[in-house]
Amino acid sequence: AQKITQTQPGMFVQEKEAVTLDCTYDTSDQSYGLFWYKQPSSGEMIFLIYQGSYDEQNATEGRYSLNFQKARKSANLVISASQLGDSAMYFCAMSLRGAQKLVFGQGTRLTINP
Amino acid sequence: NAGVTQTPKFQVLKTGQSMTLQCAQDMNHEYMSWYRQDPGMGLRLIHYSVGAGITDQGEVPNGYNVSRSTTEDFPLRLLSAAPSQTSVYFCASSYSTGPTYGYTFGSGTRLTVV
Numbered sequence: 001a002q003k004i005t006q007t008q009p010g011m012f013v014q015e016k017e018a019v020t021l022d023c024t025y026d027t028s029d030q031s032y033g034l035f036w037y038k039q040p041s042s043g044e045m046i047f048l049i050y051q052g053s054y055d056e057q058n059a060t061e062g063r064y065s066l067n068f069q070k071a072r073k074s075a076n077l078v079i080s081a082s083q084l085g086d087s088a089m090y091f092c093a094m095s096l097r098g099a100q101k102l103v104f105g106q107g108t109r110l111t112i113n114p
Numbered sequence: 115n116a117g118v119t120q121t122p123k124f125q126v127l128k129t130g131q132s133m134t135l136q137c138a139q140d141m142n143h144e145y146m147s148w149y150r151q152d153p154g155m156g157l158r159l160i161h162y163s164v165g166a167g168i169t170d171q172g173e174v175p176n177g178y179n180v181s182r183s184t185t186e187d188f189p190l191r192l193l194s195a196a197p198s199q200t201s202v203y204f205c206a207s208s209y210s211t212g213p214t215y216g217y218t219f220g221s222g223t224r225l226t227v228v
């Protein structure tokens with residue numbers, strides 16, 4: 001069965017520090033995609049970054065990077081130089097070939113302290 | 115582009131009432147889906163559609179109906195609302211399905227059933 005696990009229900013980080021949000025996944029498929037979404041208090045789901053299972057390089061998007069370790073089945077999100085506006089809920093999700101859905105983790109609530 | 119538009123943003127229903135949550139996208143996406151978000155459970159798929167006239171059930175379809183008469187619209191109907199359907203509902207669309215296609219989410223509908 002396909003599953004995403006986010007083991008950190010909440011994290012507190014000082015402004016300007018880097019933060020790593022953990023995500024592990026479980027699938028026997030060789031072709032899959034991994035996504036991170038941000039959900040601020042306003043409620044919308046904002047796409048942050050994508051990593052394909054065949055991508056050899058770790059994905060980066062501005063201050064966001066994805067630490068993809070295929071053998072460990074982990075896809076951690078790294079936010080560099082955190083800002084107060086990064087305070088939000090973060091979801092890791094996976095899509096599979098032929099699957100009609102995203103599988104979501106339970107989320108991590110990140111709080112950035114000034 | 116408006117992206118994915120959901121209406122209403124908030125709704126309070128009495129047990130037993132019916133209603134329709136609206137979802138429209140203007141990106142010519144073939145794939146549309148409905149998720150519900152409950153605390154501590156991430157997002158779970160209710161129903162999805164891979165094109166006009168084609169719908170199928172997701173993980174938690176009971177109590178909900180969908181139809182897809184046009185590419186643009188994918189309404190979600192609650193037949194007889196129950197308190198267990200209190201949740202935040204997201205509509206999402208994608209150009210296609212599979213590991214490389216990202217999803218665009220609507221801003222959500224917060225539904226309370228009393």
